[in-house]
Amino acid sequence: MNQEHVQQLEAAIQAVAQRKVSNFYFVACGGSLANVTPAQYILDREIEIPSAAYSSNEFIHRSPKALGPSSVVITCSHSGNTPETVAATAFAREKGALTICLTNLVDSPLWEAAEFKLHYNYAPYGEALRGEETSMAILYRLVFGILQTLYPNEKYANAISSIENGLHGVYERNKALTLDAAKAFGRNYKREKLIYTMASGINYSVAYSFAICLLQEMQWIHSSAIHSGEYFHGPFEITDFDVPFIVIKGLGETRPLDDRAYDFCVKYSDKTILIDAETFDLEGISPDVRSYFTNLVAGVVLRQYAQHLSEETGHALSVRRYMWKMEY
Amino acid sequence: MNQEHVQQLEAAIQAVAQRKVSNFYFVACGGSLANVTPAQYILDREIEIPSAAYSSNEFIHRSPKALGPSSVVITCSHSGNTPETVAATAFAREKGALTICLTNLVDSPLWEAAEFKLHYNYAPYGEALRGEETSMAILYRLVFGILQTLYPNEKYANAISSIENGLHGVYERNKALTLDAAKAFGRNYKREKLIYTMASGINYSVAYSFAICLLQEMQWIHSSAIHSGEYFHGPFEITDFDVPFIVIKGLGETRPLDDRAYDFCVKYSDKTILIDAETFDLEGISPDVRSYFTNLVAGVVLRQYAQHLSEETGHALSVRRYMWKMEY
Structure with missing residues (x-):
């Protein structure tokens, strides 16, 4: 620094x-x-x-x-x-x-x-x-x-x-670890018109930014960030075999909410994508604060997912139709 | 009482x-x-x-x-x-x-x-x-x-x-006032697979409940509640002539956010539906607290919209595929 x-x-x-x-x-x-x-x-x-x-x-x-x-x-x-x-x-x-x-x-x-x-x-x-x-x-x-x-x-x-x-190495290693998954996501989901995201606790903000910035803004793909705990009180009724969900599972305190949402979602949607903090390489982040860093890593991992989606859709992440182009 | x-x-x-x-x-x-x-x-x-x-x-x-x-x-x-x-x-x-x-x-x-x-x-x-x-x-x-x-x-x-x-009469009168609009909504939007909702301030909760309960849960229609202020920072890029939005305009303090979002939305989406608290009959609600009651009236008005949508889709509001039918 x-x-x-x-x-x-x-x-x-x-x-x-x-x-x-x-x-x-x-x-x-x-x-x-x-x-x-x-x-x-x-x-x-x-x-x-x-x-x-x-x-x-x-x-x-x-x-x-x-x-x-x-x-x-x-x-x-x-x-x-x-x-x-x-x-x-x-x-x-x-x-x-x-x-x-x-x-x-x-x-x-x-x-x-x-x-x-x-x-x-x-x-x-x-x-x-x-x-x-x-x-x-x-x-x-x-x-x-x-x-x-x-x-x-x-x-x-x-x-x-x-x-x-620790942070810099963690970012680099987890990008490398998830590169193949990011490429597969791009290939397999490039024709989707709507992709939901889901998370809770400190990771909800990543579900939100992926929904509104990466999907809606940068790919013109419909989306909504669903809170893992709220899922069962309305949104889960739109779950079906062909409805895509990206579920982020955190570590620690709010993980039980994500586990429950994922378990239901994967049973009824064949297009459930899991971003699981337990699979992250968090060496270098002190174990007593790791649950506070999963969102940072999930953000970097999902940015790479968006990059490969963009390569497959042919819609560059930098393209806008309204933003910066007019008064609003 | x-x-x-x-x-x-x-x-x-x-x-x-x-x-x-x-x-x-x-x-x-x-x-x-x-x-x-x-x-x-x-x-x-x-x-x-x-x-x-x-x-x-x-x-x-x-x-x-x-x-x-x-x-x-x-x-x-x-x-x-x-x-x-x-x-x-x-x-x-x-x-x-x-x-x-x-x-x-x-x-x-x-x-x-x-x-x-x-x-x-x-x-x-x-x-x-x-x-x-x-x-x-x-x-x-x-x-x-x-x-x-x-x-x-x-x-x-x-x-x-x-x-x-005041409240009971307000509910009854505004249901009567918006009955034709509710029926038109049902007729015109019955084939939509996705309808966004948008609001700010005290009315955001109505946009949220209409999205997750009435649309996703009770009609299996995709949705997301967009905050009127957040709309311009991502979500507005998915606006297009054929993307439906229900915009709720409140009264008072956060109305400028709703005005701005509506003005943009209606310019680019031919399917912009306005629920405007300025058109509500609020006689009986003291003028100094009316901005705190618009959400109650918008909720009742939109419930009637959902009822007529349901009649046109043939999908009763009481039908569920998961809720109350299994363990989750």
């Missing part, structure tokens, strides 16, 4: 530590919202201070009454230009909240709007990119850094060293 | 008032989760005490660290037999939380699990049912009753009297 990132993180973490915090808000849109939501899950499990995640415009218009000087608002936009997220950051800052942004673009409108600014690196397919410099790594460094500062703990130290020393 | 309901509500409200509450949790599955979520929205806007909504099994397995004796946990299951919700109620009670359940079935396992118990009435299509005795009316009486007890206020008194005196 370079010095610039270390200094930015340290400044943000110290600012949080010096404030009497009554709540955390994670605010972003689309894929960036999916990216920040796992941090809310981690805080929910680890501390008693409440936290919530909102889509940026919902946050502004809902205007939660608890937003104020004792709030920490963490926002994220890759381009740094997402108008709703820039506005949400300015809105939170006006209310006196401590604002921290994550973005790929230094000096962007988001960068200017937030009091504390965290830059992350990015390469579209991650080839030349160090895993510990991506948005998720910076976010996790922030969250576990805050936890470690407020409640020093071996587990949090382990999480931080896992990001620093 | 009958005396039994009044006494049950009074006991629950007084119990909340006598406790130092640090957080509220709303916990249920599927349609019942959709039903309780609007209460979380109302609390988010009205008070600084944090609140959150979870699917029952997610709640148990996630096990939020803030859950404890200063928590109020409100659970709901129509049958009173939903195993995850019964377990979530018992789990919360073991942690010392104040538990309040809503159910149609007195003496059900859920009724036994919760410390405070609220019964509601139900008729499948609402014909002979008084609007002020339904699950939503009882939930709103509870929430506005808590608010009124903690922070006495004319607005909360108006909300309570709107439930008592």
Whole structure:
């Protein structure tokens, strides 16, 4: 991790530590919202201070009454230009909240709007990119850094060293491990018009981003992210032999929900695709925090699935019909 | 409202008032989760005490660290037999939380699990049912009753009297007003294999329940509830002339999100169906709380849409292939 990132993180973490915090808000849109939501899950499990995640415009218009000087608002936009997220950051800052942004673009409108600014690196397919410099790594460094500062703990130290020393290798090894599966997915599912995704707990955000960004946005394939626990209370009735589902099974606490959903789904759909964190190579991630890292690995694995689907459909992941092409 | 309901509500409200509450949790599955979520929205806007909504099994397995004796946990299951919700109620009670359940079935396992118990009435299509005795009316009486007890206020008194005196007539009149539109919806959309729903704020829960209960569960039609603000960050790329969307426009604070999504959607999809709260007859609901009641009316209106869709598809709303027919 370079010095610039270390200094930015340290400044943000110290600012949080010096404030009497009554709540955390994670605010972003689309894929960036999916990216920040796992941090809310981690805080929910680890501390008693409440936290919530909102889509940026919902946050502004809902205007939660608890937003104020004792709030920490963490926002994220890759381009740094997402108008709703820039506005949400300015809105939170006006209310006196401590604002921290994550973005790929230094000096962007988001960068200017937030009091504390965290830059992350990015390469579209991650080839030349160090895993510990991506948005998720910076976010996790922030969250576990805050936890470690407020409640020093071996587990949090382990999480931080896992990001620093383990994450990059884990990404590379699991991409290699799942390359054949990704190619088979592309070949076998290239004619599908609809693919559901399913997960729970910290992995739900991956099901959501795969549904809305990779399938709907980048492949024009219909989708919906179904929560593994909600599946049995409505959605499971559309399960049939020819309806495709991608089921992500996590590790640890919410895995029983995913097991149950998968067991039912695979019985009635011949097109059930399993992404199972138990098959991931997580060497380098400390065992006591592995359940918090499965979503990062599932995200990288599924990105490779989408890449090979795209090669088979002939529809490049970069093609859009509306986004960036018009006013909306 | 009958005396039994009044006494049950009074006991629950007084119990909340006598406790130092640090957080509220709303916990249920599927349609019942959709039903309780609007209460979380109302609390988010009205008070600084944090609140959150979870699917029952997610709640148990996630096990939020803030859950404890200063928590109020409100659970709901129509049958009173939903195993995850019964377990979530018992789990919360073991942690010392104040538990309040809503159910149609007195003496059900859920009724036994919760410390405070609220019964509601139900008729499948609402014909002979008084609007002020339904699950939503009882939930709103509870929430506005808590608010009124903690922070006495004319607005909360108006909300309570709107439930008592206005809701039933509003339901009846808006069903009559939208009957022709419901029949046209059934005729025109009976061959669709997929229908998206879209809303924001307090109405998102209606988009969600229509997608997972009415369309997926009861009609085997593919669906996904898209948040109006999230639409532009992925999902809008699947919009096309032949892709159906039901867009719910609320009143008040989050309506600008719905306006923007509708304006885009209707431009590119020839199958955009609008449910607009501005066209509802809300006489009898106090103007200062109308934005909190649009979801109730949209739910009743859309139930009638589903009924007429069902008549045209020949697929009765009561037909299931898995639910209640096997172990899962």
